[in-house]
Amino acid sequence: MNGRIYASVLGLLSSKPPVVRVVPLSGRYIPKANDVVIGTVTDVQGTFWLLDIGAPRWAPLHMTGTPWKIDFGETGQYLGVKDSVVVAVESIENTGRIGVTMNGDGLGKLEGGTIVTLSPAKIPRLIGRGGSMIQTITRMTGTKVAVGQNGRVWVDGPEEGIRRARECLRIIEEEGQRSGLTARIQEYLDSTEDPDPRGGARPARPRLDSDGSARPEFDGPPGPHPLTRLPETVPEPEPDGPPDEPPPTEY
Amino acid sequence: MSDEVTAEILSTHILDLARQGKRLDGRTPDEYRRVEVEPGFVVTADGSALARIGDTTVLSGIKLEPGKPYPDTPNAGVLTTNAELIPLSSPTFEPGPPHPRAIEVSRVVDRAIRAAETIDLKKLCVTPGEKCWSCFVDIHVLDHSGNLIDAASLAALGALTHATLPQKRFGIAEHDIPLAVAHFPVECTFTRLGETIVVDATFDEEKAGQGRVTIATDEAGNIVAMQKGLIGAFSPEDVKEMAERAFRHGDRLRAIARGV
Amino acid sequence: MGNVGAKEIPELFGPDGLRTDGRRPDELRPLKITAGPLHQADGSAFVEWGFNKVMAAVYGPREVHPRHLQENHKAIVQCRYNMAAFSVDERKRPGLDRRSQEISKVIAEAFESVIFAEEYPRTSVDVYIEVLQANAGTRCAGVVAASVALADAGIPMVDLLPAVAVGKVGGKLVLDLNKLEDNFGEADLPMALVPQSGRLVLMQMEGHMHRDELGQALDMGVAGCRGIYEKMKAALRDRYAVAPVGASTGAAQ
Numbered sequence: 023m024n025g026r027i028y029a030s031v032l033g034l035l036s037s038k039p040p041v042v043r044v045v046p047l048s049g050r051y052i053p054k055a056n057d058v059v060i061g062t063v064t065d066v067q068g069t070f071w072l073l074d075i076g077a078p079r080w081a082p083l084h085m086t087g088t089p090w091k092i093d094f095g096e097t098g099q100y101l102g103v104k105d106s107v108v109v110a111v112e113s114i115e116n117t118g119r120i121g122v123t124m125n126g127d128g129l130g131k132l133e134g135g136t137i138v139t140l141s142p143a144k145i146p147r148l149i150g151r152g153g154s155m156i157q158t159i160t161r162m163t164g165t166k167v168a169v170g171q172n173g174r175v176w177v178d179g180p181e182e183g184i185r186r187a188r189e190c191l192r193i194i195e196e197e198g199q200r201s202g203l204t205a206r207i208q209e210y211l212d213s214t215e216d217p218d219p220r221g222g223a224r225p226a227r228p229r230l231d232s233d234g235s236a237r238p239e240f241d242g243p244p245g246p247h248p249l250t251r252l253p254e255t256v257p258e259p260e261p262d263g264p265p266d267e268p269p270p271t272e273y
Numbered sequence: 274m275s276d277e278v279t280a281e282i283l284s285t286h287i288l289d290l291a292r293q294g295k296r297l298d299g300r301t302p303d304e305y306r307r308v309e310v311e312p313g314f315v316v317t318a319d320g321s322a323l324a325r326i327g328d329t330t331v332l333s334g335i336k337l338e339p340g341k342p343y344p345d346t347p348n349a350g351v352l353t354t355n356a357e358l359i360p361l362s363s364p365t366f367e368p369g370p371p372h373p374r375a376i377e378v379s380r381v382v383d384r385a386i387r388a389a390e391t392i393d394l395k396k397l398c399v400t401p402g403e404k405c406w407s408c409f410v411d412i413h414v415l416d417h418s419g420n421l422i423d424a425a426s427l428a429a430l431g432a433l434t435h436a437t438l439p440q441k442r443f444g445i446a447e448h449d450i451p452l453a454v455a456h457f458p459v460e461c462t463f464t465r466l467g468e469t470i471v472v473d474a475t476f477d478e479e480k481a482g483q484g485r486v487t488i489a490t491d492e493a494g495n496i497v498a499m500q501k502g503l504i505g506a507f508s509p510e511d512v513k514e515m516a517e518r519a520f521r522h523g524d525r526l527r528a529i530a531r532g533v
Numbered sequence: 534m535g536n537v538g539a540k541e542i543p544e545l546f547g548p549d550g551l552r553t554d555g556r557r558p559d560e561l562r563p564l565k566i567t568a569g570p571l572h573q574a575d576g577s578a579f580v581e582w583g584f585n586k587v588m589a590a591v592y593g594p595r596e597v598h599p600r601h602l603q604e605n606h607k608a609i610v611q612c613r614y615n616m617a618a619f620s621v622d623e624r625k626r627p628g629l630d631r632r633s634q635e636i637s638k639v640i641a642e643a644f645e646s647v648i649f650a651e652e653y654p655r656t657s658v659d660v661y662i663e664v665l666q667a668n669a670g671t672r673c674a675g676v677v678a679a680s681v682a683l684a685d686a687g688i689p690m691v692d693l694l695p696a697v698a699v700g701k702v703g704g705k706l707v708l709d710l711n712k713l714e715d716n717f718g719e720a721d722l723p724m725a726l727v728p729q730s731g732r733l734v735l736m737q738m739e740g741h742m743h744r745d746e747l748g749q750a751l752d753m754g755v756a757g758c759r760g761i762y763e764k765m766k767a768a769l770r771d772r773y774a775v776a777p778v779g780a781s782t783g784a785a786q
Contacts, residue, residue, distance in 0.1 A: 034773075046687050049686050078594035078596075079655060104280060134285075
């Protein structure tokens, strides 16, 4: 407009000519194709489930989008209300319908562990440059973590590790837009270091293996979930870059 | 931000921790979050207080107006308690007429204030059978992160304790005087998480919980209201133990609400 | 303007031409905006403006309930402006009266004029405004709070919406009426401005004003809105301030 570019959402200006980008600071999760997200089942229908992925709309997961052979009406035997799943966003239609799939490496139903919800805008900070932040957290707490781009994070591992990882997530949620975050997290982890982290070993707990439920292959060494996408560039807030609400970012 | 639907594995995690006497935020089962009461938040009210328990925020305002006594209590003023669970405060609240859970909060808080004889309603009578003061306790929930009843009761007590009888405004006397508050009831709410009973549950703990018990105590060792709510069951031994705990917490909560 | 024609109209200007609260005719009351005070909402803001205290929260875009309100090509914007029972001198019965419903409607329409609603078909953006303490100008305070809450919720918009009322008091135009001026003035003209386009998306008027005064009244309101706009942006910057953890910014030698 008038040779100027205006932002429509509150965000940080990331200007690397010729591209001007506004990195959102807040708000609900806005889905993009190929995002991996963590959803909660809110409704079970004959051929699909409805998932709350924290997006503007509930996302239908069709039974053909799963690795299971399901007969009509048997969807409820595989996933019930309040179950958590890792799914990938396939498509966003003009109607606002969000298509998701559970077919793919690392996608599936989550069992055990816990869920922490962050603001989706904090997810790039949680991952860190080239995955550095998430790797530090999982290594030093001995946990396995699946990060949904929608702000939901699944954490599993020894109880003390989960507790420390949760605390790291809380710090990122509260101080995530500040610089010096990496040092802050490192400091916390150093100050609470467990002299004998027991890797991913988790005390045996009864696992309800509901018929046919496929547990995603998360077993293995601690670390980020294989599908935790590492964006090529993680925007770091620049101390001088003021948040850019409507006004205008001249270019 | 909390999700509208609580994931089962989060509930399971909360219950696993509770089995070992632990909680998600590191508290012990018998520990409140940080509790604060800020009186005088609203100057248009005759008394007001903002109560915070962790991230839960509740505002209460008192209005005193001349009215007519009820025919069966011609020598007493009228007390009305009303709670609004407005949709601003939680993704789970919808606009519309008061939901039964809002009515429950109002009535549980009302019962404690009434039974404890927090304010002496006889002193609110101006002319027997003709004119009395009507005392309205309005409770406005602003941020719902669990344990609304305790926050509402603290806000209401804080507001009453700091209220003024506006005699001048209504031409009843030359000067305003403080509303005389005689007793100090506070509510203390427990949630069952498996075999562990925790005080001051968060929103996620309430969702994982199996029943809730509220016990209101006064400063003289009386229980002035009780309410079992949500789906779950408690033994008489559970109730006795919760009552002991309610008295232990009560003294501290009372002091915070009164600002002493 | 409820008391127009009341017998005793108090003196609304001092001999120095200043108003009862010491302001110049075109001066705003003190305004403090806090972005993001609430934890459950997708976005929130608290506005203290003169003696007004107004909280706003935004939820959405989210699924529409009830579903028949859903629009297939865009998001709907729903607004609920509500006054707490204790927010006014005489206790107000809880719930929405006709005045609140009308204000809710015009505020929803003002925001729908600036929100990029077509980006989120079949969803709802819910704007909740709670007046906790009222002292004239609550709808404008509500619009300012809701607008900051919408930005805090990351809702795509053309611009923020500053709002203010211009009134006519004792024959003079004044900006941002206080309660006494609202009660005894001749006119009250609240408006909300889209600063980028210079257009108004909310405008109401109660009372009466001469046609020669309208232009000046609108100019005064627009200028007032531009000042409020700066404070709204500052509140959002404060909320997301990029202060280095434990580092001082001004200490470079």
